[in-house]
Structure formats: C-alpha cells, structure tokens
Amino acid sequence: xxxxxxxxxxxxxxxxxxxxxxGGTAAAAGALxxxxxxxGTAAAAxxxxxVAIVGGGLAGLTAARDLVAAGKTVVVLEARxxxxxxxxxxxxxxxxxxxxxxxxxxxxxxxxxxxADSLGVATFPTYNTGKNLLYKDGKKTPYATxxxxxxxxxxxxxxxxxxxxxQASLDDMAKQVPVDAPWxxxxxxxxDRQTFETWLRANAVIPSAKFxxxxxxxxxxxxxxxxxxxxxxxxxIAAAGNxxxxxxxxxxxxxxxxxxxxxxxxxxxxxxxxxxxxxGDRVVLNAPVRTISQSGGQYVxxxxxxxxxxxxxxxAVPPPLAARISYDPLLxxxxxxxxxxxxxxxxxxxxxxxxxxxxRADGLNGQVVSDTGxxxxxxxxxxxxxxxxxxxxxxxxxxxxxxxxASEAEVRAAVLKDYVTYFGEKAASPSSFVLQRWNNEAxxxxxxxxxxxxxxxxxxxxxxRRPVGGIxxxxxETSTYWMGFMDxxxxxxxxxxxxxxxxx
Numbered sequence: 146x147x148x149x150x151x152x153x154x155x156x157x158x159x160x161x162x163x164x165x166x167x168g169g170t171a172a173a174a175g176a177l178x179x180x181x182x183x184x185g186t187a188a189a190a191x192x193x194x195x196v197a198i199v200g201g202g203l204a205g206l207t208a209a210r211d212l213v214a215a216g217k218t219v220v221v222l223e224a225r226x227x228x229x230x231x232x233x234x235x236x237x238x239x240x241x242x243x244x245x246x247x248x249x250x251x252x253x254x255x256x257x258x259x260x261a262d263s264l265g266v267a268t269f270p271t272y273n274t275g276k277n278l279l280y281k282d283g284k285k286t287p288y289a290t291x292x293x294x295x296x297x298x299x300x301x302x303x304x305x306x307x308x309x310x311x312q313a314s315l316d317d318m319a320k321q322v323p324v325d326a327p328w329x330x331x332x333x334x335x336x337d338r339q340t341f342e343t344w345l346r347a348n349a350v351i352p353s354a355k356f357x358x359x360x361x362x363x364x365x366x367x368x369x370x371x372x373x374x375x376x377x378x379x380x381x382i383a384a385a386g387n388x389x390x391x392x393x394x395x396x397x398x399x400x401x402x403x404x405x406x407x408x409x410x411x412x413x414x415x416x417x418x419x420x421x422x423x424x425g426d427r428v429v430l431n432a433p434v435r436t437i438s439q440s441g442g443q444y445v446x447x448x449x450x451x452x453x454x455x456x457x458x459x460x461a462v463p464p465p466l467a468a469r470i471s472y473d474p475l476l477x478x479x480x481x482x483x484x485x486x487x488x489x490x491x492x493x494x495x496x497x498x499x500x501x502x503x504x505r506a507d508g509l510n511g512q513v514v515s516d517t518g519x520x521x522x523x524x525x526x527x528x529x530x531x532x533x534x535x536x537x538x539x540x541x542x543x544x545x546x547x548x549x550x551a552s553e554a555e556v557r558a559a560v561l562k563d564y565v566t567y568f569g570e571k572a573a574s575p576s577s578f579v580l581q582r583w584n585n586e587a588x589x590x591x592x593x594x595x596x597x598x599x600x601x602x603x604x605x606x607x608x609x610r611r612p613v614g615g616i617x618x619x620x621x622e623t624s625t626y627w628m629g630f631m632d633x634x635x636x637x638x639x640x641x642x643x644x645x646x647x648x649x
Contacts (some may be wrong), residue, residue, distance in 0.1 A: 190451065194218040194472045196645055197446040197455035199434045199470070202230030203631055204619040205461035206258065206420045207630035207638025208428060208645075215646055220455075221424065224433035224588045228421040231583070231592050232631060234414035235496070238577040242412045243496045243526050243535055246579030247631045249595065252396065253387040254632035256639065257416070261409065264419040269408040272525040273400045275508045278567055279482030280515040281356070285567070287509065296399065298514050301556055311349050311358060316393050319382035324392075326624040327380035328606040332360070337603040342370035347374050360514055364522050365397050366629075367492035367541040368596050378598040384628045392626075400512065410529065413631065433588070438473035438615065459644050461619035461638065464595050465489055466588065476613055483605035486598070487622065489591025493540040493548070493582040495520065495560040497575035502527045502540075511536060518563035519556075520542045534536070536564055536572065540582075541627030549584050556580055593615045594629030595622045610640075615648070617641050 196212055198205045201223030209219045227233070232247040249271060250257050261268065261301035276287040297305065304444040322330045323638040330336070341362060349355040362370045363380070385392035385404065396403050409415055421428050432448040437458055439445075444452040460467050468484035475481070502525060504511050511525030520538030527535045538560055540548060548556050558579050564572035583592035610623050624633030 150543050160599065166382070169409065173343060179292075179616075184483050191454070192220050192311045192451065193454045194220050196220075196457045196459060196649060197444065198452040198459045198461060199437075199446065199467075200461035200620065201225075201228040201232065201255075201417075201421065201428055201430070202461060202620070203232070203260075203417055203420075203634035204621065204638040204641075205459065206417055206424065206428075207591060207635050208459050208461060208619055208642045209424055209638075210420060211639060211642035212366050212645065214426070215642075217646070217649065219424075219427055220451075220453050221421075221428045222432045222434050222451065222453065223428060224448075226430050228416045228428060228430070229414065231589060232413045232417065233581065234412035235579045235581060236492065237498055237526055239498065239533065241533065242414070243498070243512060243537070243579065244408075245254075245496075246413070246583070248408055248413045248526075249405040250409075250630075250632065251399075251404040252383070252402060254333070254404070254627055254630065255387055256635040257630075258631040260420070260635050261416050262643055264416060264423075266415045266419060267410040269410055269529040271396055271400055271405055271408050272502075272505075272527060273512070275509050275510040277331055277510060278513045280513060280517065280567060280601050281515065282391070285495065290401070290510070296401075300357065301351075302351035304351040304357070307349060307351040307354035308357045310393050311345070311354060312349065315379065315382060316391075316395075319379045319393075322379045322383040324380065324384050326606070327376060327383070328603045330355065330376070330379075333376055333603050336376040336379060337374050337599055340371050340599055341373040341375050344375045345370055356516060360516075360521060361394070361398055363541045364539065365368065366596060367539070367545070367591075367593055369491065369542045372490075372542075372596060372598060374597050374599045376599075376601060376602050378586055380462055381628060384624070384626050384633070387626055405524070413416070416631075436471045436473065439614065456649060458485045459617050459619055459641050459645060461578040461641070463487075463589070463620060464490060464622055465590065467618075472616075477608070479608040479645075480611070480613060485606060485609045486601045487595035489583075489589070490593045490594060490596050491542055491545040491584050493545050493556075493580065493584070494537060495540060495556065496535050496537045497572065498527055498577040498579075499534040499536070499571070499575050502531055503571050504534070504536075505531075507569075509568070513567045513621045515563070515567070518566065519548065519559045523564075523567065533576075534543070545582070545584060549582070560561065610645070611637075612648070617648075 155454035187242045195217040196219045198221045200222050233245045234242040235245040279286045303596045383392045385396045434448045436447045444458045464484040464487040513523040515521040523538045526537035619637040621633035
C-alpha cells in the first residue's frame with residue numbers, strides 16, 4: 146500500500162505485505178573463540194562479582210558491556226555452548242553461513258545498528274530487486290513491489306480497500322497504546338478482552354483482506370490470530386518505532402523501508418560474537434542456571450559447574466525459561482504468573498542452497514506470500530556477492546507445530562515441495578539444506594518472541610520489568626520499542642544496566 150512516511154501517514158492503499166523475524170536476544174555459531182571457562186575447572190568453580198547476568202544473548206551481553214564500562218565486575222552465565230540465543234549462524238556444507246534466527250534490521254532500529262557499527266559489523270540490503278510472488282487458490286502471480294500499491298499482493302479491489310481500512314484502524318489504535326505501559330491505555334480492558342482473531346472477523350470482512358491480515362499475523366508473531374490478545378498486537382505495532390517515529394504495521398511487514406530492509410555481512414551472529422569477545426572470560430558457556438537464592442544481602446547464582454555470588458542479578462532470558470529457574474525466596478505471585486502466561490510462539494527456518502540464485506534470472510526477488518504449504522513466506526538469503534543462491538522459508542505457528550515431531554528428511558521434503566511450487570523444478574535439488582526448529586531448542590523452546598493471550602497484559606503486565614529485590618529483568622520481551630527483535634534486546638540490556646547501576 147503507500148510508502149512508509151516518517152510519522153505514520155496513511156493513504157487509502159497503505160501497504161500491507163511482508164515479514165518480520167526472530168528478533169530477540171542474539172546467538173552465535175560453533176566457531177566461537179571466546180576464552181570462556183569450561184564448566185568444572187577450578188577457575189570456574191566460584192566467582193564473586195557485582196552483577197551476575199543470566200543469559201548470553203544480546204540483552205545480557207549489552208548489559209554486561211555497559212556495566213563493565215561503568216567499572217563494575219560481572220559474569221555472564223550462558224546455558225549453551227555459544228553466546229546468543231535466538232540469533233544463530235548456520236554453517237553451510239559448501240562454505241559460508243546463513244542465519245537460522247534473527248537476521249533483519251530496518252528503520253528506527255537504532256540501538257542494534259549502533260552496536261553493530263561499534264563492533265565493525267557491516268550491513269547490506271536484503272535482496273529486493275524483481276517481483277514478489279503471490280500463490281493463492283492454486284494460482285501463482287508475480288507482482289511488482291514499486292507500483293501504485295507498493296508491495297501489497299494483487300488481491301481483488303474490494304479486499305485491498307478493506308485491508309487498507311483495517312491497517313489504518315490498527316495503526317490509529319496503536320497510537321493510543323503507551324509503549325512503556327500498554328495495560329494503562331484508555332481502552333486496554335476492552336482490547337485485552339478479545340483475541341486478534343475476533344477483532345479481524347468483525348473488521349476484515351472481505352475474505353481476501355482476511356487472508357492478508359492472517360499472513361501478516363503469522364509472519365510477524367509466528368502465531369495464529371486466535372492466540373493473541375488484540376491489546377498485545379496493538380502494543381507490538383506501537384513498539385515498531387522509536388521516540389521520534391510512531392510504530393506502524395507497515396514498518397513491521399515491509400522489506401524496503403521496513404524491518405526486513407538490511408542484513409549483516411557475515412551473518413547476524415557476528416554482532417554477539419564480537420560483543421562477547423570484548424568481555425573475555427567474563428562469559429561462561431555451558432552453564433545453565435539452576436537456582437538464584439538470596440543470602441546475607443547478596444545473591445547466590447548456581448549454574449552447572451560454577452557458583453556466583455553477586456550484589457545484583459540480571460535475568461536476560463525469555464520469560465518461560467526464567468520461570469524454570471528455582472528462586473529462594475519465591476518470586477512474587479504476579480511475576481511468576483506472568484511468566485506462566487507468556488509462552489513462546491512457534492517458528493522454524495528452512496534454507497535451501499543452490500549454485501546460483503536462479504530465480505533472479507526469472508525476474509523474481511525470492512519473496513513469496515502463500516495461502517498453502519508448510520512455508521508461506523520466503524526470502525532470498527543469498528550472500529551479497531551472490532556466490533551461491535539461498536532460499537529461506539519460515540515455518541510458523543500451526544505449520545511449525547505440526548512438524549515438531551517430524552524427521553528432518555520429512556521437513557526437507559515438505560519445504561522443497563513448496564519451493565518447487567513457487568520457483569519451479571530447479572528448486573527441487575539444492576546443493577545443501579539447513580533447518581533450524583526453535584520449538585525443539587532446549588534453551589529457547591520456540592520463537593521469535595513470547596506472546597500474550599487475552600487478559601495477560603492488563604492483569605500481569607506491570608510485573609514485566611519490575612525488579613524483585615536485587616533481581617532485574619532484561620530480554621527483548623521487556624523492551625518498550627522493538628519487542629521481539631534484536632533491537633529490543635539491545636535496548637533492554639541498556640535499560641537494565643542503567644537500572645542496576647542506580648541500585649548499586
């Protein structure tokens with residue numbers, strides 16, 4: 146629909162199209178070369194610091210950076226054998242890497258961009274030259290992304306008009322939601338009593354418009370509209386901006402001028418890897434935290450192979466994982482109940498690698514919107530020099546859950562069937578294939594973000610960032626801007642570092 150304006154102006158054809166992705170705390174690949182401490186060694190057995198940080202994703206690492214810069218001692222305890230979390234580079238059989246988690250950034254995502262710049266990690270534009278594909282009702286339709294309607298799929302005129310009205314309504318309602326306290330919006334109770342599905346059925350009355358909004362929902366949240374509170378959706382839209390620019394649905398869904406505009410050279414994992422390297426042996430891998438207990442005015446954090454005594458603790462992992470830690474004394478009921486009610490959504494990424502990005506010769510940019518198959522949204526994930534071709538597809542929500550127990554061979558067959566449908570027989574025989582299923586990751590169990598059903602934000606939301614004694618909360622879910630994205634994770638780390646410094 147219309148090109149994004151700085152201050153969320155709308156036209157009758159405000160665009161509604163694409164995809165956000167796994168934002169959140171970051172991750173790294175197997176080639177990590179930190180001088181991290183191996184669990185069980187004498188040096189790892191005990192540590193005494195000012196601040197213990199649980200979670201080595203972008204949130205935890207950013208907090209550690211800022212605390213160290215302020216002269217404080219820290220240790221970062223990471224459960225995995227790599228730094229990160231929901232951003233990970235996957236190594237390809239023929240060389241090179243591709244992203245298995247968060248990979249895109251765009252306008253108003255200022256903090257992740259500033260962090261990457263400071264670490265010397267460059268960006269390049271997501272491939273967006275050529276036509277998108279709409280696959281609907283068994284018909285494949287290429288369409289331009291720079292015409293009168295922008296990158297909106299070419300559905301019927303009535304559907305486009307209805308979708309434009311729905312998008313404008315969502316943006317207008319989102320403007321009424323305070324990003325730091327969505328539960329305090331004037332209509333918070335009304336909006337939090339209903340699912341996004343209920344609201345869509347009453348407003349997206351043309352079937353083709355409902356199709357577009359459904360695809361937008363699963364693409365943004367990796368969740369079905371029936372799973373989400375309307376208030377949560379409105380907050381997420383409001384958070385897709387910064388202090389100077391109101392959030393918009395368009396910014397969430399777009400490639401050019403949107404959240405999918407840029408990628409990182411060498412893969413998004415380069416950011417947390419390089420950030421962790423600046424912290425050296427303050428980062429301890431293979432150290433899942435089991436207990437956080439208060440003793441004598443200090444906190445004792447017990448992880449596999451290491452025990453840390455600290456004045457303050459930062460928990461920088463998704464709420465469902467934070468809830469699996471044992472706390473003594475118990476967390477307040479409101480905080481624990483909140484964590485119980487913020488499950489992770491369901492997502493996977495499937496990347497097929499080819500000798501060349503052959504779809505480009507056919508005038509296609511590799512981006513698909515589909516009403517069928519296990520993959521309904523794709524991108525061209527080729528490197529900037531196009532030395533090989535890579536098609537990346539999202540497997541989301543119900544489709545991902547249906548494949549959680551499937552073998553990798555079964556998932557590969559289903560994904561390649563879709564790629565052949567969209568791009569022809571050349572897609573049937575990739576040189577390699579990589580799959581990341583976040584639902585099956587022990588220390589994530591879903592993605593890209595925790596989601597809220599009706600009633601959660603208004604009843605439990607105030608506990609989201611509220612410290613519990615000397616325990617402070619970080620992670621992309623706690624961010625006021627770009628919740629669910631890498632930018633939100635960085636923002637939360639910066640915020641919690643200031644919070645802890647003020648309390649020390």
